[in-house]
Amino acid sequence: MSDIGDSDKKRNANNGDSEKKRKNSIIIKRVTKVNGSVHKGAWKVAFADFAISMMALFLVLWIMGATTEEQRQQMASAVESNEIVEFDGASSILEGAGGNTLQEKTESASSTKKEEESSTDASDEEKKEALSRLASYYESQAQLGQLATELTQTIQEMKVSDSVVIEVVEQGVRVRFQDQAKKPLFDSGSRQLSNYFVKILRNLAPAFSKINNKVMISGHSDATPLNNAFYSNWELSTERAISARHILVQNGMLSDRVLQLAGYADTMPLQGKDPLDPVNRRIEILILTEKGEKELKNMFKQGPASEPSAPATSAPPAS
Numbered sequence: 001m002s003d004i005g006d007s008d009k010k011r012n013a014n015n016g017d018s019e020k021k022r023k024n025s026i027i028i029k030r031v032t033k034v035n036g037s038v039h040k041g042a043w044k045v046a047f048a049d050f051a052i053s054m055m056a057l058f059l060v061l062w063i064m065g066a067t068t069e070e071q072r073q074q075m076a077s078a079v080e081s082n083e084i085v086e087f088d089g090a091s092s093i094l095e096g097a098g099g100n101t102l103q104e105k106t107e108s109a110s111s112t113k114k115e116e117e118s119s120t121d122a123s124d125e126e127k128k129e130a131l132s133r134l135a136s137y138y139e140s141q142a143q144l145g146q147l148a149t150e151l152t153q154t155i156q157e158m159k160v161s162d163s164v165v166i167e168v169v170e171q172g173v174r175v176r177f178q179d180q181a182k183k184p185l186f187d188s189g190s191r192q193l194s195n196y197f198v199k200i201l202r203n204l205a206p207a208f209s210k211i212n213n214k215v216m217i218s219g220h221s222d223a224t225p226l227n228n229a230f231y232s233n234w235e236l237s238t239e240r241a242i243s244a245r246h247i248l249v250q251n252g253m254l255s256d257r258v259l260q261l262a263g264y265a266d267t268m269p270l271q272g273k274d275p276l277d278p279v280n281r282r283i284e285i286l287i288l289t290e291k292g293e294k295e296l297k298n299m300f301k302q303g304p305a306s307e308p309s310a311p312a313t314s315a316p317p318a319s
Helices: 002-024 042-066 069-080 102-135 141-158 195-209 233-250 290-298
Strands: 164-169 172-178 215-220 258-263 282-288
Touching: 141 164, 141 172, 141 195, 172 195, 195 233, 215 233, 233 258, 233 282, 258 290, 282 290
Parallel strands: 215 258
Antiparallel strands: 164 172, 172 282, 215 282
């Protein structure tokens, strides 16, 4: 009996120790969560495919809009013939495979064509410029007559033939703008040009800009005296010539074309005209030939200095 009681005691003691150990132990539970939907991220793949498709569509639309019909045909033929097609800023994945690309062929042909066109244009421009230089300098009587005819046609088209007279003279071609009572060129007693005269000069300026001959501009007045002790017809005629030059230069004529500008007051009335006649109030533009230009320049050149002659001395009387 004692043995049985001892075994029971030992069993109870072991059970108590096990209970104590169980109470003092730490239990860690690991829980693995499983998503309810296995295909929850599949939409991302579909959206990526859609975005790539849209990018390809936009790229095709951009290429269609950025290229011409000829370029599109070249690209189509290149695809059919398996040629390499390259675009600016991108290299071909078949680079080095041999043969020229379509872009290289196109650029080569285009550059060759542009060089030919530029060389042709340059030679044509040089020819035109040379012909223009030769045609715009008038020297012979035939050339002066041609120039007078062209200017006369321009005057007739402007319908101002009664105010402008063109004639060929020994020194070149003279264009005379003469005043009239009904169509005045100037304001009375003023250097101010009338609107009528300004319009004529503006329309003729392009024609004068194409002429390489030197010109002389002179102003003339009638014999009507001015009521000003410090301002006479000399100043008036000169300032009117200056005003005419300003209008011509402002509308295309080169300023260095004017070789001389002068005012003659009433000292050179038109032949056979009354000094008080309004036609004496005029501006004259003389388009000089080379000979006329030289003669005008020689007038202001200093000639060879002459030694002053010694005063004559009388012989001493004979003794």
